[in-house]
Every structure is written in structure tokens, then in C-alpha cells.
Amino acid sequence: MQKLLSKMRQAINDFDLIQDGDKIAVGLSGGKDSLTLLHLLNSYKNFSPQKFELIAITLNPGEVDNSPLHTLCEELNVPFYEIQTEIKKIVFDIRKEKNPCSLCANLRRGALNDNAEKLGCNKVALGHHKDDALETLMLSMFYEGRINCFSPKTIMDKNNLTLIRPMVYITEESIKNITKKYNYPVIKNPCPADGKTKREDIKILIKDLNNKIPNLKKNLFGCLNNSDQLFIWDKNLIK
Template sequence: MQKLLSKLRKSIQDFNMIQDGDRIAVGLSGGKDSNLLLYALKQYQRFSPQPFELCAITIDMGLKELDLTPLIEFTKKIDVPHYVVKTSIAEIIFDIRKEKNPCSLCAKMRRGALHDAAKNLGCNKVALAHHLNDVIETFLMSMFFEGRLSTFSPVTHLEKKDIYLIRPLVYVYEKDIRSLVKKNNLPVIKNPCPANGNTQRQNMKELIWKLEKQIPGIKDNILGAITNLQQLNVWDKDAIRKICDNKKI
């Protein structure tokens, strides 16, 4: 756990994620990533040089199979205020709209509900549990499917809502999260969503897993490429066209 807290602290310091007096809401889905994030931030809170408040928000999509009891007990055990926001997102997506590809709309609606709840609770920041695997997967998906080099930022400011999104686990690999969740006996709620696991992101996970067998250290190399602005070598058409303009005759 000390190693994870060290990486958590490094990301917070590298990207200036937390300031004195912040009230931070953790988006708590019940999955391994968000549960560990809340657990780690609660521990970090004890020695953080910047005092901050912490709470957890769970967006209840309205799935009948979802039992939040383990999550409620978990937040009570670690003494973190927990707020459950009930919505009709599942009904809208699956029953009313009957979306064939529901993930994008679902994520957008859940984000909106989470941000609104955080503002209503007086929070100025929302902590999300995206980890280093998510960073890499998003980078590759953007390149493969959108033709651009892009991934999400460790810190994002939503101007319309005047709220900040922070991602303290961006230096932590998923395998380490999985191991720590097991070692610390943290609860994990199985995602009952019908679309769970059947996504392009899951396909990307499997592709990276295959590539890693052939190229050890590939994930570290991709992270290096994402953060290495000094050696970004892409085609700037205007700059390249000017090279021959300076030729000697």
C-alpha cells in the first residue's frame, strides 16, 4: 500500500491536484478502481500537506440487480460520508431509447449526475479512478479510431459547472489495483450492466495484453511517449514545406 500511496502522492504533486480547503467527492461506482481510490485518499488525507475534505458519491442507475449494501458498509467503516443519487438512467437507455450502443450515452448521463451532485454538496473537485491502463487504452483508441494523438488529462476544469476533475491513480497500473483490493479485503460490486465487457475498450485491453507478451515494457514506453513533449516528432506540413525554401542555389 505504501508504494501505491507514493504514486498517488506523486501524481497529486506533479499535477497540483489538491489545494488547501478542497472538498473532494470521489465517484464511487463500487468497482475495484473507485473503491481503492477512496480507500487510498482516506489514508493520504492523514498526512497530506494540504488539508481537504472527502466524501463519496454513488450514482444509482436504477438497475434492479445492483445491491449497494457492501458499499454503504465500506464507507461507514472508513468513516467517509457517502451519498447515493438515484436516477432513471438504465430505464431511459435500455427501456425507452433501447440503445444498441449504450456506453457513450450512459457515461455522459452518469457524469452529468455525478457533477451535479458534487456541486449540490458543495464540492469543488471530483476524483475519478482512471488508472494508467485507462490512460494508455484511451491514447491508443484515439489513435486507432479517431486518427489523433490524445488521452484524458490528469486534471480537467469544467468551466460551465466550475468544477475540477482529478485523477490521482494515473501512475498506477490496473494489476496493482487488483492486488491491493484483494490484500486489503475491499468490497467489489459486480457491474450488472448488460453491456459490461462488450466494448471497444475491452477489445483494446485484450490487444495490449497480447502486445505486452511480445514487447515487454510496452506500457511504460507508451506512457513515455504521452509525456515526452520534447521529442514529439509529427508531421507539421507548413514547417516541412519550408525546408526546401531555404535550399542554396
Template structure:
């Protein structure tokens, strides 16, 4: 956990993710990433130079999953816990019958999470995206959309008047997996019918495969995301 906390703290400092007086809501899905994020924020608040409040919000998409382990975990960490019921599964799979459900599901979850965080007086929402997620999003954008783009470590949503932060962008997924297993985190298995059959899963598998030939692949791609001074693209307005 100390190794993860060091990279977490570096991201917080590099991107100024936490400010004094913040009230931060962790989007706690029950997966390894969000549970790790909750632990890191819970530990960091003990010695953070910027005092902040911390709560956890779990969105129940209506899949029948048991989220009681998350409530128990939050009690152990002394973090207020809020379970928000929703009909996301019914909308995505039964009403809309989406063939590629991930985008709509994510948008609905984010909307519910951000709205409830705002109602609970939060200034920020913390999401458990890590280094692999940033790289995969970059590659998906390039491969499927023809543009160079990924999510930002810090994004202000003016319509919600809330800021989204991703403090684990320097942390590798394998380190998160190993720590979660070692710490015996109460992980809730993803009951989504589309789990494991998505474009993102294809890109994830591709990056792991490419790392056999290019061991520093993720570090190089993450570096490219931050290397704005050496962005060399074909800008027709300059010719």
C-alpha cells in the same frame, strides 16, 4: 497499499491535484478502482500537507444493484456517503436502445456526478482511472478516431465550475486488482448488459496480449503521453 500510495502521492504532486481547502467527491461505483481510490484518499488526508475534505458519491444507474456495502465502507472510513438514484439504464437501453452504450452512459453518469458534487459544495471530483485506462484511451483515440488524445490527470470544467482529478494515473491495473483481492474489498459486480463486450475491452485485451512481447508497453505509452517536447507529427501549416 503502501506501493499504491507512493504512486498516488507522486501523481498528486506532479499534477498539483489537491489544494488546501479542497472538498473532494470520489465517484464511488463499487468497482475495484473507485474503492481503491477512496482508500488512498482516505489515507492520504491523514498526512497531506494540503488539508482537504472528502465525500463519496455513488450513482445508481437503475440496474438493481445493491450499494449498501458502499455505505458501510464509507462509515468505516469516516467518509460521508451519498447515493444518487438515476434512470440511466432506462435511457440508454430501453429508450435510446444504444448499440454502443458506453459513451452515452459515461456522459450521463459524469453529468449527474459533477452536478451533485457541485451542489454538495465540492471543488473537485476524483475518478478512479489508472495507468491502463490512460493507455487504452490513447490507443482507442488513435485506432478509432485517427487522433492522438487521452484524458488528462486534471481538468477544469468551466460549465460546472468544478475540477476533475485522476490521482491513480501512475498505478497499474494489476496492482489494483492484487491489492483489492488481498484487502478483501466489498466489490460490487458490474450488472451492465454491455460489460465485457465493448471496444475498450477489446483494446484492454490487446494491450495485455502485446505485453507478452513488449513488457514495458504501458510505461512507454504513458511516457509518450507526457513527452510533449518530442511530439513529432505532420503539421501541414509548417511546410
């Protein structure tokens, strides 16, 4: 736990993620990542130089038993809000999406941000980690032809919210280990597309390449923090 808290504190300091007076909503899906984020932020409050409030918001896509999350938040003394939605019905029954991830993500993001704002929050914390960043970078390069990744901090003008990702320096393996060690109440992902996505393919590819190329993951992550040595073929500059 201390090692993960140290990594999270480093990210908070590097990217100026939390300020005094913040009211932060944790997007609590019930997966290992969001559960770890909630525990880390709740522990970080005890020694943080910034004083901030913390709540948890869970979006129920339909017919999911989230009672373990209610119990957990009560034990942690974190205010908990479960929002009932029809996201599953819209994506799979009404729209019948063959590639549902993009629409689902947009619907979830919109619902989370809207409810966070209604509850008086100025920030939303998401559970993306270091491996998520690497996968997003490679997905963008391979499928979109651009070098792009989510940011540790994104200001959302539409909602007067700031999205923060305090776990960007923490590996997925560390999250798996702490989830198992402390027996976090993981809610099984009800999505029919779970484990059958392009992201899952990229995850497997990165793992395979990392076994063949020394320091592959370390160097990939270094690219995201090495803006001084970024060089792409800018036709106007090259001319």
C-alpha cells in the same frame, strides 16, 4: 498500500491535483478502481500537506444494492451519498442504444458533476489508472485517428469543478492485488455491455503486444509524458 500511496502522491505533486481547502467528491461506482481510490485518498488525508475534505457519491443506475458501500463509508468515516438515477432505463429501454458506452458515460458524468457541485464540492476524483490511460490513447488512435487521452486534471468551467485522476501512475494489476488483499466490497457491474466493448478488445490487444514487444506499456506511457519530443505532420510548419 504504501507503494500505491507513494505513486498517488507523486501524481498529486506532478499535476498539482489537491490544494488546501478542497472538498473532493469521489465517484464511487463500487468497482475495484473507485474503491481503491477512496481508500487511498482517505489514507492520504492523514499525512497530506494539504488539508481537504472527502465525500463519496454513488450513482445508482437502477435496482442496484449498494448497501456494502454505505457500510464501508461509515467505517471509513467518509460522508456517503447515493443518488438514484434512471440511466439504465434511458440507455437500454428508451434509447435502446447498440453502442451504449458513450451515452451512459455522458449521463453518469453529468449526474456526478451536478450532484458534487450541489454538495459544495470543488473537485471530483475519478478512479482512472495507468492502464486506462494506455487504452484510451490507443482507442483514440485506432478508432478516431487522433493522438488523445484524458488529462490527470481537467477544469470544468460549466460546473466550477475540477476533475482529478490521482491514480494515473498506478497499474490495474496493483489495484487488483490490493482489492483482493483487503477484500474490498466490490459491487458487480450491472451493465449488460460489461466486458463486450472496444475498450476490452484494446485491453486484450495491449496485453498480447506487451508479451511480444519488450517495454511496450512502459514506452506507451512514456509517450503521454514526453511532450518535448512530440512530432506530428503539421502541414503549415513543414511548408
